[in-house]
Amino acid sequence: MSIDISANLNTIHQRIEQACSRCGRDPHQVELIAVSKKKPAELIAQAAQAGQRVFGESYVQEYVDKQQQLSTDIRWHFIGALQTNKVKYLHGSTELIHSVDRLSLAKEIDKQWRKIDKVANILIQVNIGNEASKAGVTPDAAETLIRAVAGLPNVHIQGLMALPPYADDVEQVRPWFRQLRQLAQNIDKLNLPQISMSTLSMGMSHDFEVAIEEGATLVRIGTAIFGERE
Numbered sequence: 001m002s003i004d005i006s007a008n009l010n011t012i013h014q015r016i017e018q019a020c021s022r023c024g025r026d027p028h029q030v031e032l033i034a035v036s037k038k039k040p041a042e043l044i045a046q047a048a049q050a051g052q053r054v055f056g057e058s059y060v061q062e063y064v065d066k067q068q069q070l071s072t073d074i075r076w077h078f079i080g081a082l083q084t085n086k087v088k089y090l091h092g093s094t095e096l097i098h099s100v101d102r103l104s105l106a107k108e109i110d111k112q113w114r115k116i117d118k119v120a121n122i123l124i125q126v127n128i129g130n131e132a133s134k135a136g137v138t139p140d141a142a143e144t145l146i147r148a149v150a151g152l153p154n155v156h157i158q159g160l161m162a163l164p165p166y167a168d169d170v171e172q173v174r175p176w177f178r179q180l181r182q183l184a185q186n187i188d189k190l191n192l193p194q195i196s197m198s199t200l201s202m203g204m205s206h207d208f209e210v211a212i213e214e215g216a217t218l219v220r221i222g223t224a225i226f227g228e229r230e
């Protein structure tokens with residue numbers, strides 16, 4: 001049986017609305033990023049046909065291939081680990097890079113976007129649970145990194161992203177989402193020039209409702225839309 005992407009998207013939008021109504025938020029403040037990594041372009045086209053506009057990819061080569069295959073009214077986010085030497089392949093086409101976790105990477109993005117006279121929108125990825133296996137700047141080092149990136153003219157920080165520690169019980173994930181929001185609030189209070197903390201990218205198929213209750217403005221959902229990945 002083939003997967004019904006349109007039905008899955010409808011279900012997720014309903015769940016986003018319900019989560020928003022539980023905590024008194026406007027559903028328009030929460031944007032759904034359809035995470036299409038390891039899924040073929042045909043499924044992205046189906047989702048686009050059903051009204052989905054923003055897609056998130058994690059691997060540079062796959063991302064570039066799909067952009068070439070698909071129509072130009074799709075908006076693309078890059079959410080995966082990014083090697084500095086691959087930044088040049090993204091350049092210009094990416095609405096938001098979620099995964100900036102070191103100054104060398106931010107500097108390379110700045111350099112590539114300067115060449116085309118544009119400003120890259122980025123999020124700082126925070127390793128909110130201090131897990132050895134995960135990318136991201138540690139919460140303690142986030143402010144220093146953000147102050148350094150703030151000086152780069154062709155990069156704009158729009159907020160923070162995190163992949164918190166996994167727990168079967170989503171209530172155990174809630175404190176991590178809350179900590180990311182608090183970190184964003186603390187950084188916002190510093191009033192650093194050129195820095196916005198308005199975007200919080202947090203929440204995936206398993207835990208997006210809790211993330212919304214804790215303030216997520218972008219949720220990154222793959223499996224619940226496209227099914228399990230290989």
Ligand SMILES: *Cc1c(COP(=O)(O)O)cnc(C)c1O
Nearest residue numbers: 035058079204205220221222223
């Ligand atoms: C794969 C991935 C997701 C989507 O995860 P699902 O559990 O399939 O919803 C979200 N964020 C990042 C950074 C990912 O790599």
